Amino acid sequence: MTVPPAHDSALEARIAADPRYVALVRDRQRFSWILTAITVIAYTSFISLIAFDKPFMARPIGNGTTSMAVVLGVAMLIGIVAITIVYVVRANGEFDRRLAELLAEPAA
């Protein structure tokens, strides 16, 4: 059964009323929505560039062969990995620390 077993309602009520909980949820939510927006906008722009301006994407960089499309595409791959790292560093660092403090002791 997945509906959780005995709820600790006292703990729940204490956390829900704790201003640090409210602040943590607000900060983490804002952070994840901002990063989501960046990801979706970057990806949509990339696809739109391909859909609407192929000549721009095919243009070589300088006098070489490497094209805009290759540079932007590889930048997308690296950027996707980078934005993932950014979130995990803050979530597993700052946010988890704040959560641990919140769970460990009642608000002053």
Next chain:
Amino acid sequence: MRPLVWSAGLLALVAFGTGALGADLAPIGSVARQGPNWTAIAMFAGFVAVTLWITAAAARRTRSVSDFYTGGGITGFQNGLAMAGDYCSAASFLGISAQIFNDGYDGLIYAIGFLVGWPIVLFLIAEKLRNLGRYTFADVVSYRFMQGPVRSFSAASTLLVVSFYLIAQMVGAGQLIQLLFGLPYLYAIVVVGGLMMIYVLFGGMRATSWVQIIKAVMLLCGATLLVFGVMAHVGFSFEALFATAVEVKTRVALDSGLSPAEAAAEGRTIMGPGGFIKDPISALSFGFALMLGTAGLPHILMRFFTVPDAREARKSILWATVWIGYFYLLTFILGFGAIVMISFNPDYVDPAGLLRGGNNMAVMHLAHAIGGNLFLGFISAVAFATILAVVAGLTLSAASAVSHDIYASVIRKGAADPVKELRVSRITTVLLGLSAIVLGIVFETQNVAFMVSLAFALAASGNFPVLIMSLLWKDCTTKGAAWGGGLGLLTAFGLTVLSPAIWVEVLGFGQAVFPYSSPALFSVPVAFLAIWVISVLDRSPRAAIDREGYAGQRLRSETGIEVHGAAAH
């Protein structure tokens, strides 16, 4: 002991298949290689032996339903590798590089679409999923709702997504193995179906995880070695790689009778986007199907429950994204490497300019060009291992949907005897394995290319909206989730049937009713809108309970105070 007996039997089957049918190997014999590919078979037999040994070990420790579904817990790093192993199919390894070999750049657009879903999963779903769920993603979407309707929807959606994904994998596997190992199609399908059944049946999630981890390591090492060979060939310069590739394509165009100016222009097309993206709507729709579908694939979501908490779940995604991103970067280089290194070799390309052995063989020929038969054998074994790891993950998630969501939660109302639940999941595994074999045979000559993108579109239009709305929207209700999600699935499915891939290419009608290549841009909003409208209109007593449950669900999803740790059982 049973797995060991099975393993001996299967090895014998592999040996028999190749030994007895040596005479049938002419189709690939026209390539430089003659006769059965013993290197490939030996290396694959080695992989099978190791994974069956792991399965035997895992079987001894798979006693409870929790062991079966979660494998008793692994670290975020291991899970990240397993996710990469679950996600990087042979289709992307062989297909993307072959697409680049043929048309150049376009393969990278695919690769980016496959990767971009991961941060979305991380930002919106991962930690809440881990904090609320236990074995399947249905645990999460049904958390505060009436179990019956929502779990039935989730299980149906899981089975649909898995079926299409599985058929595509099985047919691809049969054709590939036929080609690489010289096994007849039927034998190849039976070997894949049989092995995946053994892994899941006896070893559950523990064996599945390790098969996926080993496969991921093999795939990453193999692709890295190949890329090293390519880069050594062009003096470790990307500019030289691209310049040579353009030169090669220009020469190919000249040979086909184009004027020098036309040929030069033709050669350059590989550096920019080509015909893959036909119209902007299809492009965006396809992109959204890949991005949001990743966040709704049941076999991927299930992997979150193999780690103890949200912290490790985030690490899992971090590592999965790193390895998958690295892998796609490698396939991109491999595609250009194939253009440079195999285009003019008559052993690999026939006089008409087509790859010998079929469209997907670019990487295989490249491996042969770089490291001879030994390396070709290794990469073939990697491709086979890749298929096995993906189908095992798919089977496990479908089996869990039936045993945990339908049997234990809906039929037994959450009071199932664990021994019986485990038995149901094992029976389901066997049935799934058998039907995968049958479907693989039925669809042998069918065009299954659309099935993977259909699986992604279904996951994006059913599971993803229901997950998001149930996790983030207070007023979502049982009816809204179950019917809205169902409507999303139906829309995605219906539009796909009316799209060119099925309406024209499979059913043979002249003009597609729905002109775009993917339904996601329409079916995902339909699902969100339906969930919203149905929930808002829902005035039933149950709806009040659903809305009231949100606060408690939210608190647990944010803090993990009641997390069911995978290792804790």
